[in-house]
Amino acid sequence: MTVVHTVIDSPEGPLTLLAQDGGLAGLYIGDALYRPPQTAFGPRDDRPFAEAARQLGEYFAGVRREFDLPLALRGTSFQVTVWRALLRIPYGETTTYRELAESIGRPTAARAVGAANGRNPIGIVVPCHRVLGTDGTLTGYAAGVECKRRLLELEKVGR
Known part of the structure; x- marks a missing residue:
């Protein structure tokens, strides 16, 4: 259950991405409300996020309409x-x-x-x-x- 994170640039400012158990577990825009504390982000590791970064770049360029990423939805x-x-x-x-x-x-x-x-x-x-x-x-x-x-x-x- 290791959590890792990266930060990528976007037209909306920095995006903090979290991965857990092989899926995208978080994507926070800037200092978004309900953003977990930095201590919950785990170490920085850019490697698991190459595909998410590519797809987000395509989204912001207006060429991607759907994301195809494994998600790690955690909540009630x-x-x-x-x-x-x-x-x-x-x-x-x-x-x-x-x-x-x-x-x-x-x-x-x-x-x-x-x-x-x-x-x-x-x-x-x-x-x-x-x-x-x-x-x-x-x-x-x-x-x-x-x-x-x-x-x-x-x-x-x-x-």
């Missing part, structure tokens, strides 16, 4: 259910917290879905930025609402 069963549902939101599309709650069979759990969404440890790859408030507004994002806006603009999400 409810959180993991929400994060897996996020993976089904297509590139260039959005959903709302209410719709996401309905999609996992928990139609009254929009707030809990929002909380799980906010704790998503693998930003961008697990596309929590594609979730909007029930009225279609941009709401909180661990890396900031402006970052969320820029990611949606990159994906050319129409409003």
Whole structure:
């Protein structure tokens, strides 16, 4: 259960990537809210992240719409259910917290879905930025609402 990390540059600033058990376990944009302390990152080792760095570069260049990376999702069963549902939101599309709650069979759990969404440890790859408030507004994002806006603009999400 060794955790290692790397830091790569992106148009959104430095991205800290964590790997655990052969999968991507974390992707934090800058000093994102809920970012674990540096002591949880393990030693720096760039080798396990070559493919993730390549795919993220393609994403930011506008040529990659889906990621094909092994993920190490760690959280409560409810959180993991929400994060897996996020993976089904297509590139260039959005959903709302209410719709996401309905999609996992928990139609009254929009707030809990929002909380799980906010704790998503693998930003961008697990596309929590594609979730909007029930009225279609941009709401909180661990890396900031402006970052969320820029990611949606990159994906050319129409409003």
